[in-house]
Amino acid sequence: MGIRPRIEVDRSSPIPLYFQVAEQIAEAIRTGELAPGDQLDSEVQIAESLGLSRPTVRQAIGHLVDRGMIVRRRGVGTQILPMPVRREMELTSLHDDLARSGRAPATDVLLLARVPAEPEAAAALGLAAGTPVTKVVRLRRSQGEPLAVMRNWLPEPVPPLTVEVLETRGLYEVLRKAGIRICVARQRIGACTADAEQAALLEERRGAALLTMERTAFDDNGRAVEFGSHIYRASRYSLEVTVTEH
Amino acid sequence: MGIRPRIEVDRSSPIPLYFQVAEQIAEAIRTGELAPGDQLDSEVQIAESLGLSRPTVRQAIGHLVDRGMIVRRRGVGTQILPMPVRREMELTSLHDDLARSGRAPATDVLLLARVPAEPEAAAALGLAAGTPVTKVVRLRRSQGEPLAVMRNWLPEPVPPLTVEVLETRGLYEVLRKAGIRICVARQRIGACTADAEQAALLEERRGAALLTMERTAFDDNGRAVEFGSHIYRASRYSLEVTVTEH
DNA sequence: GCGGTCACTTTGTCCGGACAACAGGTTGAC
DNA sequence: GTCAACCTGTTGTCCGGACAAAGTGACCGC
Incomplete structure (x- = not known):
């Protein structure tokens, strides 16, 4: 049983649902609400609690994996990694x-x-x-x-x-x-x-x-x-x- | 109408189908079979020609987008980018x-x-x-x-x-x-x-x-x-x- | 010649579903 | 005490489907 971050999705927003979920989990990680070592709820549980489909939640979590914020293990679950870097290399100036x-x-x-x-x-x-x-x-x-x-x-x-x-x-x-x-x-x-x-x-x-x-x-x-x-x-x-x- | 790279998938292989497709498209780009500016076939066409589902093909193409090898535009199609770098930063030594x-x-x-x-x-x-x-x-x-x-x-x-x-x-x-x-x-x-x-x-x-x-x-x-x-x-x-x- | 409209193409988003593979814990036999 | 089998939980892979949104080109009217 994992930790369930406080997330709300706004279906009237033009921002894609998967993106809203990813950003709110990321924010929970940045603020410490989710700490390194913490285990997230399962994909099915997160999907059910948000009224979203599992592929949508997986896409959100996939983005966080790509950013090096969390790691997934088959059969085990999803875990928060130690705090990410201060300045990610992005396409900004x-x-x-x-x-x-x-x-x-x-x-x-x-x-x-x-x-x-x-x-x-x-x-x-x-x-x-x-x-x-x-x-x-x-x-x-x-x-x-x-x-x-x-x-x-x-x-x-x-x-x-x-x-x-x-x-x-x-x-x-x-x-x-x-x-x-x-x-x-x-x-x-x-x-x-x-x-x-x-x-x-x-x-x-x-x-x-x-x-x-x-x-x-x-x-x-x-x-x-x-x-x-x-x-x-x-x-x-x-x-x-x-x-x-x- | 785009260019269709020569791809074959091996369903008996333990390597996931999406990964096989991604690597073969990447190889076609590296060897010049697909050149910068070329446009790939549509996702639907690639899926049909390989006997795969569209989400599987999208996942393969998504990996190439993440690696900066191709770019997608809604309503337009998928295009090969100028040649990628010699040494991508990877988790290797x-x-x-x-x-x-x-x-x-x-x-x-x-x-x-x-x-x-x-x-x-x-x-x-x-x-x-x-x-x-x-x-x-x-x-x-x-x-x-x-x-x-x-x-x-x-x-x-x-x-x-x-x-x-x-x-x-x-x-x-x-x-x-x-x-x-x-x-x-x-x-x-x-x-x-x-x-x-x-x-x-x-x-x-x-x-x-x-x-x-x-x-x-x-x-x-x-x-x-x-x-x-x-x-x-x-x-x-x-x-x-x-x-x-x- | 230009602007607007429409139809078509293509990708983006979301969904429900099924099964495989991995991992860990429990239980029972030895 | 150890090991194998089993069960449960979770992620990974793949599928089919539907609809939205962006983009392009053709056509038509002015």
Whole structure:
């Protein structure tokens, strides 16, 4: 016999039932109502108590398994895993992540211009070198301190971008608002040491460790809609990811 | 009208049908039989041609969506995305990954001992500081060159580990063979510069950029079964991940 | 030429059902 | 005390079905 989280579904909501269930179980885990080691009720019991079908409940639980929040064992049941990471790797931008965790993100736009694409950006975007793209360079701060320098290249057509918009919102938020449906991104994560320019921008000493990330985002047509090349102060930033068995 | 990959399912196989379908479509993508931009047949058509149900085919396709290999759009169809990354982040060890990509991994075991757990390892494993654990330190080479130094702490009971086994197999393979079912891992990825000891081990100059990873792996009981702290030569190694919209 | 409508296609969501496989606990025989 | 068999509980896999929602293309009227 397991623990039954307090869940209510709203059939009049446009949000799918399985999604409502998944989010409420996730919230119960985050708030501690469900603690690591706790065992959930069985799928049949949860379905009956919510008036839902078992496949719908299984789909909800499947999402939590994919996020590394719970684990299922045939014949045993479903168990809450130790607390998940602070920052799951999602298709969001650093601005959104910092805002979400209350760390007062601030952004200085260092460049916003229509330029011929450099070869690496052109390749990542599937364009011929020299094709005009919009290039954005921003310095991102957290709690007043420099955290990251982000360079992004956006193929045309580009939604109207202004310095003001870029300084107050995340890039992905802007793109999504413009109707671009980002659905997958490929990232290469590495490290380097800061050269003089990078050190000056990030207020680090030359030679300091930097975390690097190159990312190409695709929309639901398989079209590359953004190429980004970011550097982060390793002294102030790390990535946390959850990997689940497939 | 889409493209129908050449697929055959074997109902006598213990491998689930949805898994067989997913792997064969993935293989068709990897080999180029299905190219980026190609559109798959509809779910109904694939189901009919294979004699499977639509939910089974949907489950197979869902796995490919999760892996960032294809994208679905309601009313439009299913489309192949540009080629996925070389190294997806999976619950495997570096040894397995290098072996898979034919890069002649080699391992020197620098330490294999039962020691009292250092505080950080103890915390990650959910143990009291000083609890005896097995500590493994290995130098991993690729094509003869040093690539990474990996330190791992394993809580008791530990499967029988020998230097020989650790030098020829990946750690996760050994743990799995011993019946430990690793199902989720949490990783923190960062960067640092090499100190004198690290530089010597990795044949890098002092101050060179290193990619760092700390990882805690859990079994299907929610028990921490491994804590690892790895450093990689940034000049020779980067991580590639695919992030999909949830 | 353009906009609106309609029909069709395809995926998304939800349901009920059946059976298989795994796991753990209990019981009885030795 | 140990082991095997059995029973119960739970998840995993697969199925057929229905309807909703999004998207596209053709057609028609202006």
